[in-house]
Amino acid sequence: GAGVSQSPRYKVAKRGQDVALRCDPISGHVSLFWYQQALGQGPEFLTYFQNEAQLDKSGLPSDRFFAERPEGSVSTLKIQRTQQEDSAVYLCASRQHRGPSYEQYFGPGTRLTVT
Amino acid sequence: AQKVTQAQTEISVVEKEDVTLDCVYETRDTTYYLFWYKQPPSGELVFLIRRNSFDEQNEISGRYSWNFQKSTSSFNFTITASQVVDSAVYFCALSEANSGNTPLVFGKGTRLSVIA
Numbered sequence: 001g002a003g004v005s006q007s008p009r010y011k012v013a014k015r016g017q018d019v020a021l022r023c024d025p026i027s028g029h030v031s032l033f034w035y036q037q038a039l040g041q042g043p044e045f046l047t048y049f050q051n052e053a054q055l056d057k058s059g060l061p062s063d064r065f066f067a068e069r070p071e072g073s074v075s076t077l078k079i080q081r082t083q084q085e086d087s088a089v090y091l092c093a094s095r096q097h098r099g100p101s102y103e104q105y106f107g108p109g110t111r112l113t114v115t
Numbered sequence: 116a117q118k119v120t121q122a123q124t125e126i127s128v129v130e131k132e133d134v135t136l137d138c139v140y141e142t143r144d145t146t147y148y149l150f151w152y153k154q155p156p157s158g159e160l161v162f163l164i165r166r167n168s169f170d171e172q173n174e175i176s177g178r179y180s181w182n183f184q185k186s187t188s189s190f191n192f193t194i195t196a197s198q199v200v201d202s203a204v205y206f207c208a209l210s211e212a213n214s215g216n217t218p219l220v221f222g223k224g225t226r227l228s229v230i231a
Contacts, residue, residue, distance in 0.1 A: 033218055042119075042206050042221030043160070059218070089158065093219075100148055100210040100217035101167060106160035 002026065004107035006092050012113045013082045021077045021110045025094030032075050033104060034067055035091040043091050049075060050098060082114045117142050119209050121222035128197050129230050136192040136225045138207030144168075146212035149183065149190045150219065154204040166190065197229045 005024045013019050025032050031050055035043035036059075045059040051072040060067070064082075069075040079086055089111045093104035118141040128134045140149065151163040164174065166183050174181050178195045194201055204226045208219040 035218075040223070042208075042223050043219070044221070045218035048218060056218070091160065093160075100212050101165070103150065103162045103165050104219060105162065106152075108157065108159045111158075 004092055004094050004105050006090075006107040006110050008110060009108060010111050010113075012115060015083055015114055017082050018078065018080045019082055019112065021079075021090050021112070023075045023077070023092030023107060025073065025075070025092070026096075026105055027073075029094035029096050029105075030098055031095035031104075032069060033093045033095070034075070034077050035093065036061075037089040037091055037109070039088070046077070046090075079112075082112075084114050087112055087114045117209050117211055117220040119207050119220055119222035121207055121225050123225045124223070125226045125228070127228045127230060130199060131196050133193060133195050134197050134227065134229075136194075136205050136207075136227065138190045138192065138222060140188050140190065140207070140209045142209060142211055144211040148210045148212070150208040150210070151181070151190075151192050152206045152208060152221075154206060154224070156203070160206070163192075194227075197227075199229050199231050202227060202229045 007022045033048050034046040037043040047067045048056040049069040064080045066078045089109040091109045092107045095102050095104045120139045147168045149166045152160045154160050171183050180193045182191045204224045206221050206224045208221045210217050210219050
């Protein structure tokens with residue numbers, strides 16, 4: 001079946017612009033995660049949804065970052081007034097169930113470059 | 116707090132050599148899960164294996180094997196008879212059972228280069 005898809009794959013934004021990154025999880029997956037991966041680093045947690053509820057946003061680095069999943073499927077990560085330190089790969093992952101024993105399936109990521 | 120350490124930043128081996136990727140973790144929970152993911156140049160993280168903290172039995176899958184030792188908080192990954200297609204960044208990750216949202220905590224990764 002189809003895996004997790006993300007769009008766009010690449011995004012170049014000028015500093016100060018707003019961007020929106022989209023994630024289409026695997027159909028029927030309850031849990032959805034966003035991670036940020038800086039160059040040469042492992043992914044770091046940003047936020048978590050269980051269906052349409054955002055249960056944890058403790059990893060969002062500032063109030064310029066906002067995520068939503070209004071119908072419990074597609075999710076959007078929005079970054080307002082982008083800054084150079086926002087340059088990274090943004091990964092979306094979905095998981096079939098709530099429990100931590102289940103693996104997360106990752107999308108290909110969106111590489112954001114802020115100039 | 117949770118932490119995953121992958122001390123090897125980069126490893127280079129010649130094809131057909133065996134290679135072991137180290138992973139050491141820290142957690143206060145008694146119930147937790149360990150994962151390995153592969154990230155090829157395409158960028159997508161590919162799930163390789165999951166182990167829970169109650170199962171220390173080692174696992175083998177083809178050329179891949181994993182050694183989980185709670186006594187040393189390690190979950191090492193060995194590739195036998197490496198191939199060029201194994202070249203990628205490999206991440207070890209930890210998820211605690213009692214941390215609510217249970218995100219994955221990743222190590223910084225080990226970049227493996229297999230040379231023909």
